[in-house]
Amino acid sequence: MLKVENLWVKVEDKEILKGINLNIGENELHVVMGPNGSGKSTLALTIAGHPKYKVIQGSILFEGEEITSLPPEERVKKGIFLSFQHPVEVDGVKIIHFLQRILKNLKGMDEIKAYEAIYTAIKELGLDESILTRFLNVGFSGGERKKLEMLQAYLVEPKLLILDEPDSGVDVDSLKTIAKIIRRLYERGTSVLLITHYGRILEYLNPTKVHVIKNGKIVASGSIDLVKIIEERGYSAVGDNEE
Known part of the structure; x- marks a missing residue:
């Protein structure tokens, strides 16, 4: 599904990634770990197309299509x-309206169908529906922010879900909820690229492969x-x- 070939990336004239190769198949869960500053988040943001991260060499293919230059x-x-x-x-933007717009743009749902889908997801995941009347992430704890991100992913059901440290700044209960949502998406067929510092979230997941990045390179790949x-x-x- 995803093929990263000899990827070199710089940010403001500084090379961060130095020849990354990574292949993720359909319905696989890959974990990327590494020290601070090793390039984990750069990899995630580059695959997603963040304009700050400039590809200077290599390519990114998604389902066989070159997407390296796509917005x-x-x-x-x-x-x-x-x-x-x-x-x-985002102050002034209610979460219910934000989610409805996402479902309209990506799935073509009208407001009523989107409303029903959102409340169904809230119940399935055991989340607090009062979150929907709040403004987007305003006054949210770390766990609340991450759970809202996961709710969005659950509604969208992407082919590839990239998670940039979903376990950082969350308590144990929030971590279990986040892991549950990841597992449900994975079981539905979503491939996952999970970036983390620690292995605690992997107590609830069964990765296909684990990769270690150091100094902008994948230096090891293997099992749990x-x-x-x-x-x-x-x-x-x-x-x-190397550090």
Whole structure:
């Protein structure tokens, strides 16, 4: 489904990614881990098409189509969804209206059908429906922001879900809810690229493959056993020992 080939990316004249190769098949769950500043978020944002991240070499293919130069809105229409590490606040925009607009633009739903789909999803996921009358992320805790991101993904049902540290800044209960939504989407056929610092969210998931990025390169790929090595001995025990 996703093929990243020899990807080199820079931000403001600084090279961040240095020859990344990554293949994600249909209905696979891949995990990317690595130290701070290693390039994990850069990889996620580049795949999603953030204009700040400039591809200087290599390519990104989605379902066999070259998307390296496509704007982010076109990538969304093709089925790529990015859950942000730090979702922004938008005062004055109610969440119910925001979600209705998403479903209209991506699924062609009218307001009534979108309203019904949103409330059905809220009930299925066990979320608090009072969240829908609040303004987008305004005054939200870390867990509330991440759960709202996951609600959006659940409604959209993307082909590829990219999660940039969905477990950061959340409590244990929120983490379980987030993992449950990821698992449901995965079981429905969504492929997942999950970026994380820690292995705690993987207690609730069963990844296809785990990758370790250090200094802008994937230095190791393997099973869930890689996570155990990192937790016991740190990132220095994996790959080429670069920091």
